[in-house]
Amino acid sequence: MKRADVVLLLILAFVQFTGIVDFMVLMPLKPKLTELWGITPSQFGIAVFAYGFGAFISSLICVNKVDRFDRKKVLVVIYAGFTLGTFFCGFATSYYMLVLARFITGLFGGVSGSIIQSIVGDAIPAQKRGQAMGILMMGFALASIVGVPGGLYLAGHNHWYTPFIILGFLCVVVFVGILFVVPSFTAHLATYKQQTFVGVMRSVLEDKNRRWALLLTALIMPSHFFIIPFLTDYFTSNLQFDYSSTVPLVYIVGGAITAFTSPTIGKLSDRIGRYKVLLALSVLSVIPLIGIPNLQTHNKFVLLCFTASFFVFSGSRMIIAMAHTTSTAQPHIRGAFLIINSSVQQFGTSIASLIGGFIVIQSSDHNLHNYPYLGYLAVFFSILVVLVFNKVKPLKV
Numbered sequence: 001m002k003r004a005d006v007v008l009l010l011i012l013a014f015v016q017f018t019g020i021v022d023f024m025v026l027m028p029l030k031p032k033l034t035e036l037w038g039i040t041p042s043q044f045g046i047a048v049f050a051y052g053f054g055a056f057i058s059s060l061i062c063v064n065k066v067d068r069f070d071r072k073k074v075l076v077v078i079y080a081g082f083t084l085g086t087f088f089c090g091f092a093t094s095y096y097m098l099v100l101a102r103f104i105t106g107l108f109g110g111v112s113g114s115i116i117q118s119i120v121g122d123a124i125p126a127q128k129r130g131q132a133m134g135i136l137m138m139g140f141a142l143a144s145i146v147g148v149p150g151g152l153y154l155a156g157h158n159h160w161y162t163p164f165i166i167l168g169f170l171c172v173v174v175f176v177g178i179l180f181v182v183p184s185f186t187a188h189l190a191t192y193k194q195q196t197f198v199g200v201m202r203s204v205l206e207d208k209n210r211r212w213a214l215l216l217t218a219l220i221m222p223s224h225f226f227i228i229p230f231l232t233d234y235f236t237s238n239l240q241f242d243y244s245s246t247v248p249l250v251y252i253v254g255g256a257i258t259a260f261t262s263p264t265i266g267k268l269s270d271r272i273g274r275y276k277v278l279l280a281l282s283v284l285s286v287i288p289l290i291g292i293p294n295l296q297t298h299n300k301f302v303l304l305c306f307t308a309s310f311f312v313f314s315g316s317r318m319i320i321a322m323a324h325t326t327s328t329a330q331p332h333i334r335g336a337f338l339i340i341n342s343s344v345q346q347f348g349t350s351i352a353s354l355i356g357g358f359i360v361i362q363s364s365d366h367n368l369h370n371y372p373y374l375g376y377l378a379v380f381f382s383i384l385v386v387l388v389f390n391k392v393k394p395l396k397v
Contacts, residue, residue, distance in 0.1 A: 008123060009135045011181045012116045014174050015079060016136055018167060019109050021147030022086055023051060025163050026102070028152055028232040028247055032160045034366075037095045041230065041368075045357020047095070048229055050102040052350025055110020059343030062111055063336050064200035071122065071185035075115045076178060081108035083171035090164030106346065114342035121326050121334050122185045131266045136322075145255035149248035156244045188331045204329075204337050212391040213325040217341050219388060220321045221348030222355075223381035224314050226374040227293055229353045230360055231307075237366040239298065246300060253304050254311030265316045269323065278320045278389055282382050285313040289382065293375035314378075317385070327394035 030044050039047070066074055085105030092098040116136065124132040151163030195203060204210055235241045235250070269277040288310035295306060329337035355377075361369045 005124060005132075006135070007181065008183070009120070009132055011174075011177050012119065013136050013142070014177065015075075015112060015116060017142050017147060018086075018171050018174055019082070019112055020143040021151065021167055022082075022089075022105060022109060022164070024143060024148050025151040025167070027229045028148060028251075029155055029160055029163075030229070030233055031236060031243060032155060033095070033098075036160065039095055040357075041233075041360045041362050042357040043095065044229065045354045047099050047102055048353035048357075049350040050099045051106035052110065052346040052348075052353075054103040054106025055346035055350075056343045058107040058111045059114075059339045060197070063204075063339050064195055064197045066111075066115070066118075066339050067188060067332065067334070067336050068194065071115060071119050071188075072178070072182050073184075075112070075119070075182065076175075078108050078112045078115055079171070079175055079178060082112055083168060083175060085109065086164055086171055087168040090161045090168060092161065110342060110346040111339055113345065114338035114340075117322065117326050117338045117342070118334050119182070119185055121329075121338070122187060122331060128270070131263065131270060132323075135263060135266070142259065143255065145252050145259065148251040148255075152244070152248045152251075188334065193332070200333075200336050201340075203333055204340055207328075209393050210328050210337060212388060213328045214341055214344050216321060216385065216388050216392055217325055217344045218348045219381050219384045220317060221345055222352035223289075223378050223385055224317070225349045225352040226356055226378040226381070227289065227371070229356055230368055230371060230374070231292070233362070233366070234293070234295075234368050234371055235303065237362075238368055238371075239295065239303070241298075241300070241303065246303070249300075250304065250307045254308050257308050258311045258315060261312050262316060262319060266319050266323070269320050274320045274324055275389055278317055279386055281313050281317050281320070282386050284309070285317065285382060286379055288314060289375050289378045290372075291375075293372040314382075321385075321389075324389070324392055324394060328392060330395065 026048065030039075033039050033044070033047075082105060085101065085108055088104055089098065089101040092101045120132050120136070147167075151167070154162040154166060205214075231250070232243070232247050235246060236243045241247070265277060265281075288306050291306050292310060295303065297303060325341055326334075326338065356374050359370050359373055363369060
């Protein structure tokens, strides 16, 4: 891979990093918000859902517009809105204001992922795309190693909203990097044909292969995110682990291992085939998906073994799925397709949180009940992912 491509991917990884930290840091803050505003699991599920719903709405607005412009200009506008939304989250003074702030942030943050994937699809050859997605996934690892633990530290030693304020200033720095490092991408404009919203939706969805790709995205997100929103509550309330030390350590260890394995898994999928790697990861992911919600231990090492395996086995499937779905759309329609795909991704994540919030019950002693059911649902969706994956056929180049 060329040096310029690596630099581009690193900048996009930082865009990914800020987006993931913004989304993830809210979930470990649930005990803090419960203490402050007394929110229930179902209310917390709604707060997480608001982000995905915002992403869904923005996709409807942008779907017939995103391929009309230079991809860099679109990224600049979208990321500017995301930065403002992040600051708004930090200024929230009530539960309802936080839900509104999450919705606004989702309007922009949900679309940014599709723009990143569109740029990767335009800049990186298909045979190197798995490796490219592996580098982008380092943004997730960095978020786990630095972003989320750092956010928890700031929240624990200051206020719950401090991570969002600090993240907002980091977004400003990344925004400057976008302006000066990301080149223009206009090649897709040569084959672009202006269409109405209905026309674009028809163009994207009329292809059976792309419909399978969207279904794959819809299935893989809940298979991973059913259990994530309530990890912190379960570890601290049911298992009695310390909030300030154990929870950051979970993300640091998981992220550090993922930083090492993500590029390797991406290269491996390019070399031996995506389906084989996905199948192996799906089988291995059953261990943490079933194990974590049923865990009964006070041993920190055992806890970290389960959570690290969750980050690696379950989370790494995203690398394979992103590379696979990105390869199903021609350049002139790739932006529109990936906006819809990103919306489905965010919506699937948020729906999983919403459903989980209504299944999980929190008793007066703050212990969670019915949490294992979310693990069983995650495994069921993982099986569906394996069955659907081979229905998606990448375009031949």
